[in-house]
Amino acid sequence: MMNRTLLSARKLSAFYGATRVLHGIDFDIIEGNVTAFLGANGAGKTSTLRALSGMIETTGEIDFAGQPLKGKSTEERAQLGIAHVPEGRGTFSRMTIEENLQLGAMSRSDRAGIAADIERVYGYFPKLRERAHQQAGTMSGGEQQMLAIGRALMMRPKLMLLDEPSFGLAPLMVDEVYTILRRLKEDEGVSMLLVEQNAAAALALADQAYLIETGEIVMSGLAQEIGRDENIRRAYLGY
Amino acid sequence: MQLVLSQILAGLSTGGIYACMALAIVMIYQAIDHLNFAQGEMAMFSTFIAWQLLHWGLPYWPTFFLTIAISFVGGVLIERIIFKPLKNAPILSHIVVFIALFAILNSGAGFIWDFNIKSFPTPFGTTPLFGSLISSHDAGMISVTIIVLILLYAFFRYTRVGLAMRATAANPESARLVGIRVGWMIALGWGMAAAIGAIAGMMIAPVVFLEPNMMVSILLYGFAGAVVGGLTSPLGAVIGGFAVGVIENLSGFIPDVGNELKLTIALALIVAVLTIRPQGLFGRVIVTRV
Numbered sequence: 001m002m003n004r005t006l007l008s009a010r011k012l013s014a015f016y017g018a019t020r021v022l023h024g025i026d027f028d029i030i031e032g033n034v035t036a037f038l039g040a041n042g043a044g045k046t047s048t049l050r051a052l053s054g055m056i057e058t059t060g061e062i063d064f065a066g067q068p069l070k071g072k073s074t075e076e077r078a079q080l081g082i083a084h085v086p087e088g089r090g091t092f093s094r095m096t097i098e099e100n101l102q103l104g105a106m107s108r109s110d111r112a113g114i115a116a117d118i119e120r121v122y123g124y125f126p127k128l129r130e131r132a133h134q135q136a137g138t139m140s141g142g143e144q145q146m147l148a149i150g151r152a153l154m155m156r157p158k159l160m161l162l163d164e165p166s167f168g169l170a171p172l173m174v175d176e177v178y179t180i181l182r183r184l185k186e187d188e189g190v191s192m193l194l195v196e197q198n199a200a201a202a203l204a205l206a207d208q209a210y211l212i213e214t215g216e217i218v219m220s221g222l223a224q225e226i227g228r229d230e231n232i233r234r235a236y237l238g239y
Numbered sequence: 240m241q242l243v244l245s246q247i248l249a250g251l252s253t254g255g256i257y258a259c260m261a262l263a264i265v266m267i268y269q270a271i272d273h274l275n276f277a278q279g280e281m282a283m284f285s286t287f288i289a290w291q292l293l294h295w296g297l298p299y300w301p302t303f304f305l306t307i308a309i310s311f312v313g314g315v316l317i318e319r320i321i322f323k324p325l326k327n328a329p330i331l332s333h334i335v336v337f338i339a340l341f342a343i344l345n346s347g348a349g350f351i352w353d354f355n356i357k358s359f360p361t362p363f364g365t366t367p368l369f370g371s372l373i374s375s376h377d378a379g380m381i382s383v384t385i386i387v388l389i390l391l392y393a394f395f396r397y398t399r400v401g402l403a404m405r406a407t408a409a410n411p412e413s414a415r416l417v418g419i420r421v422g423w424m425i426a427l428g429w430g431m432a433a434a435i436g437a438i439a440g441m442m443i444a445p446v447v448f449l450e451p452n453m454m455v456s457i458l459l460y461g462f463a464g465a466v467v468g469g470l471t472s473p474l475g476a477v478i479g480g481f482a483v484g485v486i487e488n489l490s491g492f493i494p495d496v497g498n499e500l501k502l503t504i505a506l507a508l509i510v511a512v513l514t515i516r517p518q519g520l521f522g523r524v525i526v527t528r529v
Contacts, residue, residue: 078418090413
């Protein structure tokens with residue numbers, strides 16, 4: 001596999017109003033890899049994803065698949081192939097599961113391809129097929145997380161942004177979600193940027209990892225090495 | 240009995256118009272979270288456009304559809320030019336702009352077409368049907384309303400654009416993240432609301448006569464219908480609109496109420512629903528986390 005850079009951020013800062021939450025960070029995402037951003041609550045992980053999706057004010061440069069994202073709206077970035085599974089999963093809770101998946105394919109027009117992809121998603125998540133015509137809001141948190149990942153897959157994304165996929169889930173469900181993410185990585189080569197507080201789960205899946213603290217990157221490297229280093233684990237990851 | 244039945248049918252026919260106005264209000268409310276006070280004036284202006292086209296000699300049905308198209312474009316333009324820049328403005332700015340739009344359309348229509356009452360034709364005639372149970376215009380009005388509602392239901396239920404519009408109303412942030420052009424969906428909602436209003440205006444104009452203030456009380460009934468059904472529920476708004484029409488007509492039977500107090504009943508209904516069940520009969524409670 002070629003190690004092509006899919007996304008690179010340079011001097012990326014982000015703001016909520018006048019409050020600066022990212023302080024000029026640099027990072028790269030390599031195609032086909034899983035990149036993890038780890039850090040405590042409020043470190044700037046979610047803000048990084050929101051910055052990439054154009055949901056908050058930013059300065060600095062982001063290059064994605066060979067073109068600058070500056071000035072592009074959230075919906076344009078989605079159409080370019082950035083599938084953001086947001087905090088809280090962004091479920092359309094009063095619509096059916098199938099409609100939620102259809103919405104993921106909203107910027108595509110290949111009907112046959114969409115139908116095939118819905119089948120593919122049901123293949124990964126059999127529970128979604130069982131409940132295809134029920135309201136999405138009636139599902140459990142874990143099932144909604146799966147639906148959100150399925151919806152993102154329907155976009156045929158070049159890059160998936162996953163915001164705490166383990167958040168609020170029972171340990172067994174966390175394992176289930178991560179097993180599926182691993183299959184997506186290995187079988188389909190989906191590139192992912194994964195933001196997590198659950199460092200152990202994320203490091204087991206990721207290729208690269210960045211540690212982020214109060215809006216700055218304090219360390220980066222191969223996920224394996226970071227996971228092995230006891231000092232880093234104690235100091236930053238708390239396990 | 241005959242009289243009651245005929246009053247109920249008459250109530251359903253005007254109720255259909257209230258249902259259309261209520262639906263137009265709910266569509267815009269879902270898109271931008273504000274009540275469009277100018278919805279009635281937009282409908283009135285559309286009806287004047289229809290009147291002008293008829294006056295120039297265009298036959299009724301081409302006029303009908305051309306007016307719907309013009310109103311749709313007008314609605315989209317109002318959103319793009321006036322409301323898009325106001326997206327993040329406080330609620331008071333919206334209210335002021337709605338009042339301005341109301342005044343501009345109202346006096347604009349008066350300026351162009353004057354304030355004299357004009358008659359507006361009905362394509363259905365006014366012959367009594369079923370042993371004078373209902374007039375043919377009332378029957379036509381109910382039919383048109385039902386066709387419009389079925390088309391709208393099919394649009395929102397079975398088309399991709401309809402799905403995208405529902406997603407935009409339900410969760411704009413998530414809609415953006417899947418690549419839906421939220422701004423255009425909102426503009427489309429305005430266009431459709433304007434088009435629905437135009438149909439309502441053209442249908443009710445033969446009954447109330449055409450003049451710049453013709454929609455004021457009708458919009459009030461539309462608001463009542465929307466509030467009764469629930470501002471978050473398009474289906475509720477439609478049912479509410481029909482219900483208000485029937486209640487309005489039947490209230491004529493209550494001694495000492497008569498026609499003069501009909502409007503009072505609509506307002507009393509709004510107050511009663513807002514007091515007892517603020518989310519309306521079919522609406523849902525919106526929980527805001529702070």
